[in-house]
Amino acid sequence: MPVETAKWFLPKQKLSDKAVDLFDNIRGMFKTLLDMKIEFEYFKDNGSVQEQVAGHKNSVMFVSVYEAIYLNAFYDFMPLFRLKSSAHEGLLTIPKDSPVKHIGDLAGQTIVIPKGIDLACINPIIMYLVKNCKVNSMPKSFLIYSRPEFHIDQLLKSEVAAILLNSFDYGMLTESEQKKLKILGRFPIESDFTAIAGPDFAIGKFRQKFDGWLKIQKQECLKDGFMYAPIERSDDLLLIEAIEGLGYNLKDFIEQYSDLIIKTITNNQAEDFKILHEKYNGLQVFNEKLVNMYKEVRESRDRLYKEIDSTTDNTILFLKDGTILGTSRGFLHWVHLSRPDIIGKNIADLIAPNMNKTFRELIQQIDYGLIKSFGVKLVKENGADNLAKMDFTIIELQDSKIILGIIGKKAGK
């Protein structure tokens, strides 16, 4: 049987020796796991990255964490693994019995961000907290002793609502302290990269073998300081909530400014600080433009959410990837859940098509314009009372698409 080949796309620039070593290592990993050959190819100057990648069945590339979320949501690309540049990650920590479920619930509350935790890096989570919360910073002396008990006490006495820790500090806490805490979300504190594959890649086979392979590997740093790590879906949720909470539009972020971030993997960061600095400045300018641009969309979207909330129909608004944005009270009543329980969740976790197709496949057909309605049922309940017909409409807001679903007639009613 011929060996299958994957095309690994790279930005068109000279690879440093360290990057060459890294890709050699990846080539070996694919050979071991899938008996798959890797061919590297530079992106062409003309044509979008999406178009070039879409032309190949087994296409893989490194992108930033944000681009991975975007490509997954809008182009059905699937994340394969992460390449972490630090063994540690950021943890947004709250008391175990806290009612906070989303980063948005922290708005207006007092939180603690210790000095020295990744403030030099563009990070939507920290930006959201700085912009929307009352932030206490840990005094320098606490950093020196690196024991955050003082703020943990504040947290447990409800004097502050959350504290940002890194996983090293969290590991320093006693087991009894850790039991009193809950981690709302995790996020990278360095510039991690995600290997992402085109829609036709044998993702299931890869993940199955990669997880096993990772377990038997010692987590040693590769030559240029990176480590392999599995994809954790929960990582993305906190980032998406923070980006949305800041009023950003991820689609515009990537499509208009991809040059700012997509090419960083092949740069030797220490040797090429000037380029990184320019990119950082570019991102700052971009942020200002984006916030202004997004305000207009946001206002119309807020109006839409408000309308949806008060409508008497059983209505739900969600993104093409299934992420729920808003619902009417009628819909909440039908699914027997409260609004905070379902906002940000995936619609496929609540309702399923009453046929041999996944929700995602049917949404693709709706987006394609072939169908506008199909039968659905509640995922966690059985019985004819939970069958219904659902009609869908695509709403285009500038460059993004939102899907409006309305529960029509219910079976037996």
Added chain:
Amino acid sequence: MNKYRILIVDDEQNVCDFLEEFLQFKGYAPLKAYSGVEALQSLSEKKTDLVLLDILMPGMSGIEVLENVRKLYPDLPVIILTGVKDRRVVDDTFNMGASDFIPKPIDLDVLEQSITVNLHRKE
């Protein structure tokens, strides 16, 4: 029990594939044709109980296919599935003997009901 054979005629593979799976799930035996010529060829070779027909196709249009079907198989139900919403086109297809007209995007409930009704009517 023999399954009803339903011929899907559409030049878009995605449409044919999706409807094929939908019809299989509903217990029918779907056939596919990607052009008017293929559709007439299939009808001449395989007993068919109903046709789902797109209008806009390269080469022989759905209207021409409908004309031919009416001449050759006067009792065969033909349901038009199309994105064309022009009232005159709707009237024309009914005048030419279409059994039903279902606009795209399709309401799958409506499609299923129309298939059931037209198969019963034929019998």
